[in-house]
Amino acid sequence: MKRSAVIAAILIGLMPVPAVAQSGCRVTGPVDVLSSPNGPVIATLPNGAIVSIVSQGRDSQGRMWARVANLQSKTGWISRDTLSCP
8 A cells, every 4th residue: 555545544544444345235233324434423224224335444443344335325334343244
């Protein structure tokens, strides 16, 4: 990873984790969707909602986050622990 990309990732508090987009994941309970990792709530997904993982990363405390898109292509961030993927 280039130095400028590492610095940018540190500045936003999220280190990227290599991942391929993954579809068909299910939310494992009602989950708040955030505008950014640890950011404000912008929506809530019900238990069993189907989403695709767009990207993933860890925050400065090592917690795993997933940027997800629902079937209407709306995106937001949720804890990776709240997803069950095939």
